[in-house]
Amino acid sequence: MNWTAIWVTCKLASLTAMALLVIGLPIAYWLTFSKWRWKFLIESIVALPLVLPPTVLGFYILVAIGPHSPIGRLYSDIVGQTLPFSFQGLLIASILYSLPFAVQPFATAFEQVDRKLIEASWTLGLSKTKTFFKLIVPLSAAGLITGTVLSFAHTLGEFGVVLMVGGNIEGVTRTVSIDIYDDVQALNYGAAASTALFLLVVSYAVLLFIYAMNRRVWAVWPQK
Amino acid sequence: MAAEVAIDLTKTFPGRAPISAVLKYPLEQATALVLFGPSGSGKTTVLRCIAGLEWPERGSIRFISRTWLDTRSGIRVAPQHRQIGYMAQDYALFPTYTVAGNIAYGLGALSLLERKKRIDEMMDVFQLRSLETAKPAELSGGQQQRVALARAVAPRPQLLLLDEPLSALDVPTRLQLRGELRTLLNRLALPSIIVTHDWAETLSLGDVVAVMGEGQVLQVGAPQEVFCRPANASVAQIVGVETVIEGHVIDEANGVATVRVNGTLLKGLGRYEIGSAVFVCIRAEDVVLEQGETLTSARNHLNGKISEIISHGVMVQVKVDCGFPLVATVTRGAQEELRFEPGTPVVAVIKAGAVHLVPRCEIR
Numbered sequence: 001m002n003w004t005a006i007w008v009t010c011k012l013a014s015l016t017a018m019a020l021l022v023i024g025l026p027i028a029y030w031l032t033f034s035k036w037r038w039k040f041l042i043e044s045i046v047a048l049p050l051v052l053p054p055t056v057l058g059f060y061i062l063v064a065i066g067p068h069s070p071i072g073r074l075y076s077d078i079v080g081q082t083l084p085f086s087f088q089g090l091l092i093a094s095i096l097y098s099l100p101f102a103v104q105p106f107a108t109a110f111e112q113v114d115r116k117l118i119e120a121s122w123t124l125g126l127s128k129t130k131t132f133f134k135l136i137v138p139l140s141a142a143g144l145i146t147g148t149v150l151s152f153a154h155t156l157g158e159f160g161v162v163l164m165v166g167g168n169i170e171g172v173t174r175t176v177s178i179d180i181y182d183d184v185q186a187l188n189y190g191a192a193a194s195t196a197l198f199l200l201v202v203s204y205a206v207l208l209f210i211y212a213m214n215r216r217v218w219a220v221w222p223q224k
Numbered sequence: 225m226a227a228e229v230a231i232d233l234t235k236t237f238p239g240r241a242p243i244s245a246v247l248k249y250p251l252e253q254a255t256a257l258v259l260f261g262p263s264g265s266g267k268t269t270v271l272r273c274i275a276g277l278e279w280p281e282r283g284s285i286r287f288i289s290r291t292w293l294d295t296r297s298g299i300r301v302a303p304q305h306r307q308i309g310y311m312a313q314d315y316a317l318f319p320t321y322t323v324a325g326n327i328a329y330g331l332g333a334l335s336l337l338e339r340k341k342r343i344d345e346m347m348d349v350f351q352l353r354s355l356e357t358a359k360p361a362e363l364s365g366g367q368q369q370r371v372a373l374a375r376a377v378a379p380r381p382q383l384l385l386l387d388e389p390l391s392a393l394d395v396p397t398r399l400q401l402r403g404e405l406r407t408l409l410n411r412l413a414l415p416s417i418i419v420t421h422d423w424a425e426t427l428s429l430g431d432v433v434a435v436m437g438e439g440q441v442l443q444v445g446a447p448q449e450v451f452c453r454p455a456n457a458s459v460a461q462i463v464g465v466e467t468v469i470e471g472h473v474i475d476e477a478n479g480v481a482t483v484r485v486n487g488t489l490l491k492g493l494g495r496y497e498i499g500s501a502v503f504v505c506i507r508a509e510d511v512v513l514e515q516g517e518t519l520t521s522a523r524n525h526l527n528g529k530i531s532e533i534i535s536h537g538v539m540v541q542v543k544v545d546c547g548f549p550l551v552a553t554v555t556r557g558a559q560e561e562l563r564f565e566p567g568t569p570v571v572a573v574i575k576a577g578a579v580h581l582v583p584r585c586e587i588r
Binding site for chain 2: 114116117119120121122123124125126127130134135138139
């Protein structure tokens with residue numbers, strides 16, 4: 001088993017899940033409570049990674065963070081490195097790729113919070129931010145955990161985006177899925193089998209956890 | 225400037241007739257305003273506008289010297305800054321917090337010690353001591369109502385807004401809590417606005433009544449005045465109880481109370497303490513008018529004289545003076561057959577079950 005690849009993958013998945021918890025909460029909050037009539041435009045953009053082939057998504061991310069784009073240039077001016085084929089670039093790509101897996105369970109959980117409870121909190125003098133942390137977050141805890149764990153699991157298994165944006169650099173961007181692919185290409189079936197089994201067990205354990213937590217609902221795919 | 229509440233607002237929901245409420249009443253220490261009307265009359269919307277949970281497209285809301293809303297000058301005070309206590313119809317208790325946690329929820333501005341003291345005080349006032357660590361799902365309807373009230377009044381609001389505070393309860397609990405609520409509001413010296421569709425609640429809780437119908441405030445006044453002298457036919461129809469008069473319980477036996485009203489004795493159903501003040505409420509259609517003494521099973525036979533006859537098409541409203549003014553309705557045919565005219569002596573017959581007694585714990 002390639003422990004370096006497993007370490008890179010776990011680091012990537014954990015950081016992606018944590019970043020999505022921070023970025024996904026305000027996006028999900030806005031999607032749930034905004035009364036803007038064109039909200040569906042943003043909703044569709046958030047859901048895009050669900051339907052786009054990873055290569056297409058990876059291609060655009062690669063172009064967007066490349067040295068010829070404003071974002072890529074700004075990054076290299078500040079940090080002194082380029083984003084493509086680096087762990088940081090891969091992290092950005094992973095965050096975008098797993099965005100719907102975090103935002104949709106978050107938004108579904110927020111939607112299920114009774115508006116009357118939120119109103120009661122307001123009349124008791126709590127600002128919208130305080131109401132969010134003291135009332136909405138505890139009430140949607142299951143959804144928040146589901147979204148975070150799902151984005152972690154989804155990042156564990158990503159392949160196309162990693163290949164496009166991260167390349168295949170040992171110890172930096174070579175993740176488990178790519179390692180398996182390399183092993184198979186090199187006819188090294190024994191190593192591929194053990195790594196594949198590892199990924200299968202971890203993914204199964206993660207889903208078991210989510211389903212056990214939300215026993216009554218179909219939690220992986222938010223119902224809308 | 226005299227303390228008063230002044231509301232003038234228009235709120236339209238898409239696809240429905242606009243709700244426009246104009247309402248002004250003076251405020252004493254614990255004045256309770258009841259917004260009374262049938263469901264769909266817009267009373268809850270008006271209450272939610274006062275709470276700041278609904279934004280009218282036009283209008284103003286003033287509470288004593290503060291302006292909470294004025295669309296003309298662009299003043300919009302958020303619900304967080306109105307210092308109100310608000311209780312929704314189904315109480316909206318926070319399911320993840322305990323009883324104590326719910327009550328403490330709005331006390332974030334207090335110091336730890338102050339907060340502890342306030343929670344203790346609420347536990348005593350609302351008799352929640354034994355439920356301190358219970359979650360809302362474990363409570364009965366009456367207990368939930370007490371927790372919701374305690375939570376709403378704990379931050380010492382300037383005004384308490386109650387949306388159908390008793391309608392989610394079963395009948396015996398409702399009757400018991402109706403009296404307790406009135407006592408409590410007086411004890412807290414807290415002005416309140418209460419939404420209800422129940423006329424008995426209106427009489428027992430309200431100092432001022434605003435009758436709402438079809439999105440409009442139709443009449444504002446003291447409860448008795450509104451019930452006995454409705455401003456127009458719509459109010460009369462909404463109120464539906466034509467005779468409301470004060471009396472005192474002088475005797476009670478086997479669930480039948482005897483009430484003295486201006487020297488006339490009436491029998492009504494219910495157990496009340498002797499000496500307690502009640503409103504005697506009688507619907508006009510429950511009064512039978514006869515000429516001469518007859519024997520019936522009805523407990524009340526009142527001798528009186530017709531003082532006024534008002535025609536309403538096929539029905540005729542007859543006002544009878546029998547020691548107190550009593551309103552009856554008869555058909556035009558009956559009126560002609562019995563030759564009812566002002567001055568005609570009649571006997572008003574009312575079953576004890578049709579004499580509704582609403583306790584009125586007037587403390588002030």
